[in-house]
Amino acid sequence: EAQVTQNPRYLITVTGKKLTVTCSQNMNHEYMSWYRQDPGLGLRQIYYSMNVEVTDKGDVPEGYKVSRKEKRNFPLILESPSPNQTSLYFCASKGQGANIQYFGAGTRLSVL
Amino acid sequence: GEDVEQSLFLSVREGDSSVINCTYTDSSSTYLYWYKQEPGAGLQLLTYIFSNMDMKQDQRLTVLLNKKDKHLSLRIADTQTGDSAIYFCAESSSIKAAGNKLTFGGGTRVLVKP
Numbered sequence: 001e002a003q004v005t006q007n008p009r010y011l012i013t014v015t016g017k018k019l020t021v022t023c024s025q026n027m028n029h030e031y032m033s034w035y036r037q038d039p040g041l042g043l044r045q046i047y048y049s050m051n052v053e054v055t056d057k058g059d060v061p062e063g064y065k066v067s068r069k070e071k072r073n074f075p076l077i078l079e080s081p082s083p084n085q086t087s088l089y090f091c092a093s094k095g096q097g098a099n100i101q102y103f104g105a106g107t108r109l110s111v112l
Numbered sequence: 113g114e115d116v117e118q119s120l121f122l123s124v125r126e127g128d129s130s131v132i133n134c135t136y137t138d139s140s141s142t143y144l145y146w147y148k149q150e151p152g153a154g155l156q157l158l159t160y161i162f163s164n165m166d167m168k169q170d171q172r173l174t175v176l177l178n179k180k181d182k183h184l185s186l187r188i189a190d191t192q193t194g195d196s197a198i199y200f201c202a203e204s205s206s207i208k209a210a211g212n213k214l215t216f217g218g219g220t221r222v223l224v225k226p
Contacts, residue, residue, distance in 0.1 A: 031212045040120065042200055042216035043155075048209060058213070090155065094212055099143055101214060105154040 002027050006091050006104035013081055014112050021076045021107050023091030030096045032074040036060065037088040037106075046089075049074055081111040118201055118217035125225050130188040132220045134201030137182060141203040144177060145214070146186045149198045158186070158199075196224045 004025045013019055025032065033048035035058075045058030049068040063085055065077040074093075078085060091104040116136045124130045136144070145160040161168045161175045161184075168175045174187040188195055201217040208215075 031209075033212070035214075035216075040218045042116070042118075042218040043202075043214070044216070045213060048213065050209070050212070056209075092214075099160065100157060101212075103155045 002102065004091055004093050004102050004104040006089075006107050008107060009105060010108050012110045012112065015082055016080050019078050019081060019109075021078075021089060021091075021109070023074045023076065023104060024072050025074075025091075025093040025102065026072065027093060027095065027102065028071065029093035029102075030071070031094040031101075032068065033058065033092050033101075034064070034066065034074070034076045035090045035092065036085075037090060043090060046076070081109075083111050085109065086111050116201055116203055116215050116217035118199075118220045120218065120220065122220055122222045123225060124191050124222065126191060126193060128191055130186075130191045130195065130222060130224075132186045132188075132199050132201075132222065134184040134186075134217055135182055136184065136201075136203050136215075136217075138203060138205050138208075138215070139182070140205040140207050141182075142206045143204045144175075144184050145200075145202040145204075146173075146175065147200040147202060147216075149200065149219070151197070155200070191222075191224050193224050193226065196222060198222070 030051045034046040035043040037043045044060045047066040049055045089107045092101045094101040146158045147155045172189045176185045198219040202214045
């Protein structure tokens with residue numbers, strides 16, 4: 001089954017404690033991206049990757065890092081989380097030339 | 113930057129039609145999408161329309177696109193309680209990340225009353 005898998009689904013952490021949210025897709029998609037969803041603001045893009053070792057900033061990249069060492073994986077790294085990063089995070093992937101993006105189920109993060 | 117705007121809230125009675133509106137600013141938009149998010153769930157793609165189309169119908173869903181006014185709407189016929197959700201409008205453009213980036217509106221929360 002074609003899917004984008006995020007882990008963990010829920011995470012509560014404290015300010016400054018490094019964390020990684022993993023994202024994996026099994027569709028051999030070139031494009032992957034991370035969004036955060038906040039009430040009234042919709043989804044905003046954090047980072048994206050056009051292919052392996054090719055990443056770029058989205059609209060709200062501050063406080064986040066990503067890497068794309070393998071085609072299937074695109075982890076989101078928060079080196080020093082802060083309370084303003086409390087949000088719902090979505091990973092997405094898309095094949096070259098395709099019209100549709102596939103979204104993961106979301107990761108709800110609370111930073112205390 | 114490019115904007116996508118939606119009204120925040122819509123209340124509708126069960127059995128009536130719902131119309132959710134969206135405006136966007138990017139004149140290079142290629143595809144426009146409607147996503148549904150039920151409480152506590154992820155994003156479900158409902159439908160999408162290519163920018164050179166005026167209308168697309170899929171069962172109870174009708175999408176209307178007025179490219180001149182940059183206005184997109186989603187009509188849900190015979191609205192059911194299961195249609196209660198947040199609906200997001202989104203657009204992509206071939207000149208933004210080679211057509212891969214989605215720009216989302218803030219979402220419209222639809223409440224269906226019995």
